Amino acid sequence: MNYVLIKNGFVVKGTAIIAEDILVGGSKILQMGINLNTPTSETPVIDASGKYVIPGAIDFNRHYLDLVNKGTDNDELRKLNQAQIFNGTTTMIDTVEDCYQKNYIYNIFKAKEKSKSNMIDYGFHLSFSELRKNSAEAFDYSYVHEGVSSFLISVSLLKDENLNLLDSIFKKASVHNLLVICDLNLRDDCIGNEEEDSPFENPNMLEHHFRVLTCLIDLGLKYGCPLLFLNMKFKEELDLIQDGIEKGGDFYSSLRLWFNLGNLSNVRYNEQELISGIANEFGLHPIFENEVWSLIKETRFLINPPLYNLTIDNSTSEDLVYNRPDAYFYIRNFLSLLYTIGVMKRKISMLDLVELVSIRPSKLMGLWPVKGVLSPGADADIVIWNPTFDRNLYCSIPNSSTVEEQNVKLKGRADFVFVKGKMMYNGETFYPRKEDGDFIFRTSKIY
Template identity: 20%
Template sequence: MSADLVVRGGTVVDSAWEGPADVLVSDGVVAALLARGTPVDPDVPVVDARGRLVLPGGVDPHCHVGFTSGEYTSLDDHRECTTAAVFGGTTTIVDFAIPRPGQRPLDVARAQRAKIPAGLCDAALHGCVVEWDDTTADQLRVLADEGVRTIKMFTTYRGESMADESTILRTMAALRDLGGMVVVHCEADHIIVDSQEHAAGVDRIGAGDMPATRPELAETASVAEVLAIAESQRTPVYFVHQSTAAAVELVAAARRRGLRAYTETVAHHLLLDESSYAGPEPERFVCCPPLRARESVEALTRHLFTGEISTIGSDHCCYDTAQKREHRHDVRQMPNGLPGVETRLATVFSEFVVGRGLSLTRFVELTAANPARANGLYPRKGSLMPGADADIAIWDPRLAWTVTAAQLHQATDYTPYEGRRLTGRPTTVVVGGRVVVDEGELVDGTARGRYVPAGDIPAGPVQ
């Protein structure tokens, strides 16, 4: 059989199947899965995967690239973000096009899309609506035609990116008929503002006080309201970075009522807890929602095993220590977010596959297949079945290593996982049928980022 590449000798893991197989690649896609050792043209390049796992490249559904919020802009561009992504085994990211006040969603999405070709891997795009006006419906229609079918909305950050309930409802109604979906950051702004005002009044508003300024109740209250709006419009909805079991369970209950609703959690909410704010540099851990109490984290992680969590993202925001430190005494002025696109897969694999027995197929489902499905990218992305893009992470499940910022490729000087011992990481990464990373080294730095348009996202009930 002729091909461009064959990955030999590994254990292939897809979201619904795992077993010994060789992966035949032709014209940038998976041409076939073969029994190990099936003869192919001897001139075809071979990637040796003996003793390793062969996984679909990760799909990170939540990456902020060059993101501006308040007075701060995160430090990476598409080249830098996707370099870190591929070293971590992620081969598709979903970026955000979030308008600043006065900008049009369509213009911002087109500008952000134009940056994608500079990357080392492919990217899809979430749009964003902040205010509804008489042009919004037409802009959403054009965005959908151009493959942007997921629209981010915030229920906090009043005066910057917050959308009111009417705007959320109108956007949901419009997207329902366009094969789209609203992607929501849920924190009730009025509860947060009250909590922050109280904290400031007693001089407890610094980075170390972060958990009390954005309480769990703000998240669950907002999730309940947004679910009600979605059910009234019979439209799909995706909740980003859910940080509590109660929020996850609200979404699961709505799914049982027939609503197509998805829960995303992110690696740092599964692996870190609020004790990080008691350390010497609490500002490095300021994110929204904040890291939760250990008991809440344990309750959340159980839903990786119950099936109630749909996806794991990174919520990657590449600020550095200087940016995080500048207003460390007032979290209302600090940039929120943690760098994590490179460490998402390895930290989750080590903690939950190696440490707690999460199945390999569930790991692939959470980090590749379901992010692709929920965002209209499957089966092109998130799969190794024939016809999928040949995006492959060849994984050494026994490799022990220590996370240090100096050895990562993110455009920042820190990682929230500094010094953490992990087991398992990708050693070879294939993007579109070409080996990009091999044995931990960048072997092909060609910019080949492609924009991946989203297909229709079903609006009917979950089957």
């Protein structure tokens, strides 16, 4: 068995930060405590003095399958994986849709084939571009036989005539306490999508949006199954969901934190301008930074992982340049941003940060206690976080209440990243092989 001993770090657990050592054996955490000894004379020792040791982050909404093109060498998938590792992310979950044929078993098989080049672990949500009568049975089979324990519904794509099919899906989800994810993105929330109708051109889209949202909340209350509302942006959505929680709904929400990254002369992100325009046009109220920090103190709220940075052309270089604004720029620097504007600005604690990026996603996505936690027996998905590392990047927060948050220099980075006990990154160099990532067989939500 291969061992690694991490010494003298500030280990971030669920309720406390403790100075102790971690012994890794193979893919698992074997032991945690003070003054641990190396099991063999050849065991490598990493001194984490003055640094945090945290569980790897879990990206529960990462669309990576589209990056894999048949007959290519998967350069884009490799760049994404490197960006995730640099950020401190050790697991990601994508959505399997019926893009190959109307056979969900085949689609899951194809998704696994496409995912074999991942460097980090991965899992899937099940989804259908158009609901059918057998969608509920497909969900049940996918959970029992494939470990796919969440069903994703895109609110903007759900047709009124198919709303009656939701009943059987929610009923089936309630049997195993499976998670139904309701994506609240409007059709052109993602910059660059010019093919779909704009809410400005089709005001009925917003009427449909809130009608479907109300239907989903009612079904969640009826069957008692857990719902995660993804990409929540408006207070009007929040009011409906919180009203459902007060009525006993097992509801969770993932919020968008508006931020910009770059240098002092170029820190812009056009999506926030789009949402503000929609809000102004139709009398909606966006949820901005101060409210996000307040809401995420509650366990029912998370922060969305960032989208690909679609406002910037992707680099053609095969080398990962950390400060270069390529398509994975925001993904690569997300934890540094949360640490800088959250922990350092005292909006949240380091415990809160780990709760947001590791613990809550792990429990909601059926990965707990294998992932998202540092404890004996858990996967050795470990990040050694350097809190004092000075980044040559700046972030800004649109609609921030203080001038000091208009341009803030990033602090902190992952000095070491381990996935199931394998060192993937040491602060300078990547070490993964293309087959290092594994498919994760997930269970039902644990909360």
